[in-house]
Amino acid sequence: MKPLVFVVSAFLFSILSLTLTGSVTISFIIFLFFAFLTLFELLKLRRAEINEIISAVRQIRIDPAIPEEKLKLNPDIKPLEDEIRLMHKRINEDIGYLRKLEKVRTEFLGNVSHELKTPIFAIQGYVETLINGAINDPKVNKYFLEKALHHTNNLNNLVSDLIDISMIESGEMRMSFRYFDANEFFAGIISEYKNFAEEKNLKLEYRGTEKAVQIFADKARLKQAVNNLVMNALKYTEKGEVVISLVDNRKSAQISVSDTGVGIPSADLERIFERFYRVDKDRSREVGGTGLGLAIVKHIVEAHGSKITVRSMQGEGSVFSFSVKK
Numbered sequence: 370m371k372p373l374v375f376v377v378s379a380f381l382f383s384i385l386s387l388t389l390t391g392s393v394t395i396s397f398i399i400f401l402f403f404a405f406l407t408l409f410e411l412l413k414l415r416r417a418e419i420n421e422i423i424s425a426v427r428q429i430r431i432d433p434a435i436p437e438e439k440l441k442l443n444p445d446i447k448p449l450e451d452e453i454r455l456m457h458k459r460i461n462e463d464i465g466y467l468r469k470l471e472k473v474r475t476e477f478l479g480n481v482s483h484e485l486k487t488p489i490f491a492i493q494g495y496v497e498t499l500i501n502g503a504i505n506d507p508k509v510n511k512y513f514l515e516k517a518l519h520h521t522n523n524l525n526n527l528v529s530d531l532i533d534i535s536m537i538e539s540g541e542m543r544m545s546f547r548y549f550d551a552n553e554f555f556a557g558i559i560s561e562y563k564n565f566a567e568e569k570n571l572k573l574e575y576r577g578t579e580k581a582v583q584i585f586a587d588k589a590r591l592k593q594a595v596n597n598l599v600m601n602a603l604k605y606t607e608k609g610e611v612v613i614s615l616v617d618n619r620k621s622a623q624i625s626v627s628d629t630g631v632g633i634p635s636a637d638l639e640r641i642f643e644r645f646y647r648v649d650k651d652r653s654r655e656v657g658g659t660g661l662g663l664a665i666v667k668h669i670v671e672a673h674g675s676k677i678t679v680r681s682m683q684g685e686g687s688v689f690s691f692s693v694k695k
């Protein structure tokens with residue numbers, strides 16, 4: 370407001386002095402005087418605005434959680450205020466995200482340590498008992514050794530899965546996509562698990578397509594994902610069948626692994642793809658599970674541009690499905 374008053378005054382007073390005195394010099398001096406006052410006021414105003422900006426930025430630096438309403442600037446520079454508020458919001462979102470990551474990391478580390486401890490303690494226990502005399506007791510010595518071996522296998526599975534998951538999550542998993550025959554591929558997987566299924570008296574089948582289907586995928590990774598699903602299906606099924614099926618759609622092929630096993634309670638369905646989440650921890654450990662299988666499957670399926678879905682009824686069975694490009 371002030372600078373405007375000075376500009377008007379500069380004109381008024383110089384014209385007035387020109388009419389009164391008739392001297393151009395005096396009128397020019399008066400004009401100059403008001404011009405300087407205007408300039409001085411403009412500079413002061415600019416300084417005040419800069420100070421407001423500095424203060425707003427400083428407030429965010431000192432306390433990023435400062436309420437947004439406190440970040441107020443002169444109405445003349447409203448667009449800048451809006452930008453600062455947006456930046457403030459973004460910073461807070463980033464901080465929230467980093468905190469969440471940190472929490473996930475700590476939780477993961479806690480889980481890993483716990484999971485490692487379980488088999489290590491068990492092995493330690495069996496070995497100590499053997500050393501303390503059980504080695505000479507033919508009734509238990511072989512049993513304890515077998516138990517220790519079982520836990521070494523668990524430890525081995527866990528370390529392999531941990532290496533996989535860390536490789537996948539750090540983005541080091543290189544995918545190598547190729548076309549290959551789907552029917553041949555799945556029939557191969559079935560033959561690998563035939564013995565295991567027979568031992569449990571389960572029917573294991575592949576229901577493919579009549580015509581050959583070429584799918585476009587990373588063969589090794591897809592095998593790892595399907596192996597995990599088939600292994601789960603076999604582990605969590607006591608009677609009935611496990612089926613891999615392939616449905617040929619126009620641009621993709623849908624792969625499903627179904628079983629007639631224990632099923633998954635609906636409350637757990639959303640969480641089973643989380644690292645270390647298991648419906649029944651003891652049962653999972655008993656069958657050599659690490660709790661990382663489905664997390665790995667999810668990553669692999671997503672790397673193929675698809676999404677894994679699951680349908681399950683407790684006591685009736687489960688179906689895991691996803692699709693791959695053709």
Ligand SMILES: Nc1ncnc2c1ncn2[C@@H]1O[C@H](COP(=O)(O)OP(=O)(O)O)[C@@H](O)[C@H]1O
Pocket residue numbers: 597601602605628630631632633641646647648649653654657658659660661662663664687
């Ligand atoms: N086919 C299935 N039938 C019933 N429960 C399943 C099946 N697949 C996975 N689950 C449940 O999801 C959990 C997580 O699976 P996964 O990540 O493969 O870990 P795990 O090593 O325990 O098998 C399992 O512990 C189990 O409770």
Ligand SMILES: [Mg+2]
Pocket residue numbers: 597600601658659660661662663
């Ligand atoms: Mg598993």
